[in-house]
Amino acid sequence: EAQVTQNPRYLITVTGKKLTVTCSQNMNHEYMSWYRQDPGLGLRQIYYSMNVEVTDKGDVPEGYKVSRKEKRNFPLILESPSPNQTSLYFCASSTTGGGTDTQYFGPGTRLTVL
Amino acid sequence: KQEVTQIPAALSVPEGENLVLNCSFTDSAIYNLQWFRQDPGKGLTSLLLIQSSQREQTSGRLNASLDKSSGRSTLYIAASQPGDSATYLCAASESYIKAAGNKLTFGGGTRVLVKP
Numbered sequence: 082e083a084q085v086t087q088n089p090r091y092l093i094t095v096t097g098k099k100l101t102v103t104c105s106q107n108m109n110h111e112y113m114s115w116y117r118q119d120p121g122l123g124l125r126q127i128y129y130s131m132n133v134e135v136t137d138k139g140d141v142p143e144g145y146k147v148s149r150k151e152k153r154n155f156p157l158i159l160e161s162p163s164p165n166q167t168s169l170y171f172c173a174s175s176t177t178g179g180g181t182d183t184q185y186f187g188p189g190t191r192l193t194v195l
Numbered sequence: 196k197q198e199v200t201q202i203p204a205a206l207s208v209p210e211g212e213n214l215v216l217n218c219s220f221t222d223s224a225i226y227n228l229q230w231f232r233q234d235p236g237k238g239l240t241s242l243l244l245i246q247s248s249q250r251e252q253t254s255g256r257l258n259a260s261l262d263k264s265s266g267r268s269t270l271y272i273a274a275s276q277p278g279d280s281a282t283y284l285c286a287a288s289e290s291y292i293k294a295a296g297n298k299l300t301f302g303g304g305t306r307v308l309v310k311p
Binding site for chain 1: 226297301303
């Protein structure tokens with residue numbers, strides 16, 4: 082089944098404790114990205130990747146890192162999480178980044194930083 | 196900077212009534228516009244994608260129109276059912292300067308409740 086998976090689905094952590102949220106797709110997509118969803122602010126892009134070893138900042142990249150060493154994986158890294166990073170996070174992928182493709186979203190990761 | 200707005204934020208209709216959901220965007224230089232459905236605690240499911248060169252797309256009871264010149268898209272859901280209750284999000288795709296990026300700018304969503 083074609084899908085985007087994220088792990089973990091739920092995470093409660095404390096300020097400053099490094100964490101990684103994994104994202105994996107099995108559709109051989111070139112383009113992957115991360116969004117966060119907050120009440121009143123909607124979904125905003127954090128980082129995106131056009132292909133392996135090619136990443137760039139979205140609208141709200143501060144406090145986050147990403148890597149794209151393999152085509153299927155695009156982990157989101159929070160080196161020193163803070164309470165303002167409490168949010169619902171979505172990973173997405175599409176065939177290319179050319180603007181014509183449907184984007185597929187993962188199930189979301191709900192992160193709480195205490 | 197692209198801004199996407201969805202009004203109303205919430206909508207309640209009796210079962211069987213047709214639903215009309217509105218989406219407006221400020222920058223008409225889009226590649227496509229997508230409509231998504233989001234159920235509580237779940238991810239986003241793509242419903243329809245309209246390319247910038249198209250005026251509408253249809254899938255079953257769903258029909259989406261796009262008017263780039265006025266910066267509007269409308270999602271129609273015919274003969275609504277309780278299972279259509281969800282939040283519907285529209286998103287405008289745009290390309291960065293030279294390095295094309297498929298960034299989506301989302302509206303705030305319309306929360307729909309279909310009463311039996």
